[in-house]
Amino acid sequence: MTRLRLFRVKDLLLYIAIACVTIGVLLTLNRTGSDMIIVKINKTTVYRFSLLEEATKTIESDNGKLMDVVIKDEDAYIKNSTCPLHLCEEGSIAQTGALVCVPNRVIITYDTDQMDYDNEDRRGYDLMTK
């Protein structure tokens, strides 16, 4: 009878490979956020940016510049908006879940339909009345 030899190098590599694939699949399935944001103007997706790359992006429509989107520390916020009250410059996408400029009809969201609905652990509440 062959004696069991569990830890031959080839086997060990196979176990590690299987474990890595499994962990990768589990992490992917468990993920609801996104490293990408999309910018919609009048309901049309016009820009798609990575949150992993620090940059200041200019958002423009046919009528010219609307605002800048600053991407920093895997977060994004609006600056230099042409709207009259600059309410859209309040807060970042990590804080509010979406950046919206009503006068310029601009909506900036994470590039995912899966909403960050269960926020209690991360920020202490699911949603905010204001």
Next chain:
Amino acid sequence: MTLKRNTWLLILMASIVFSFLFFLLLTNNRVEYIGKVDIALGTRVKVVVSADHPERVINAILREFHRIEDKFTVNEKKNDKSVISRINQSDTYPVVIDEETAFVIERSLGLAQGTNGAFDPALGNLIKLWGFDRISDADFEPDVPTQEEIDRAVRLSGYEHVSVEGNKITLENGVALDLGGIVKGYAIDRGVEIGREMDTDATGYIDAGGDIGIIGPKFGGDFWSVAVRDPEGEPDDYVEKVFLEKGAVVTSGDYERTFEIDGKRYHHILNPKTGRPVRKTKSSTVIAPNAMDADVLSTAGFVLGGEFASIMLPPLGGQGYFIGEDGKVKTTAGWHFFTERR
């Protein structure tokens, strides 16, 4: 006992596959939420839903928001289909209105009476004078009206000059309607209704600029935790937290829809008596069984101030949390019912 190496390998792989399937089973049992953000009624509308066909439900809710916006929003420059503009601009009265319009106006008049005019749906002239009907426009230019202009607009205001009989409405004394203080709540209620009609097991919420209506409990059986924004803090700072599995919660704050001229900030909640932005309150939050009432009562609470609001609002179906100009908090007696998970 010894086993062949391949058998051990098989057992190990089977364990991994089993764990994987078990995880999938757990994940599938979790309720998954789909969300969408849109702009309607001059604000950000976020709908988060779990249902058999969540996208269909969300799209139907957002369509309803846009229908209500077209029908009830007064913005002469952008919207000439509004039934409210038709009523306001009519040369003769009564004007014939549909059942839905009569319902919304009658409810607003009832709550105006109940709050002793703290909420008033007939402030159209004042709101137009201050420009708060155009505050979401890209070309809005803020300006502070003169005292004379304000006094005149106050004289041409007041819900007591509005009457509805069946499908007919009459405006007297030159008053104009503006349903901005109720229609967002009405749209949330309609959205919640549509969500539940389309899927009786639907859960989630509608968040229209911080006015919230619950479609159904989180994961089908848990409370949604709703923070009340700190009027003095950063956008994600909060001063209070409530737990809801149904109903609605609405906040009126002096930090929303504001403009600044010569270092002085002006916000959109006007005192119907003085015609100027209310100064004695920083924020007023109201929980009610439906968003329409919560919307109206939060405005009324803001105008009344915590002392009066904490007494007047509960008989009208609202529980409230009010922060005064001095930062002092006043609540209704039943507010604390919502501050703990029950």
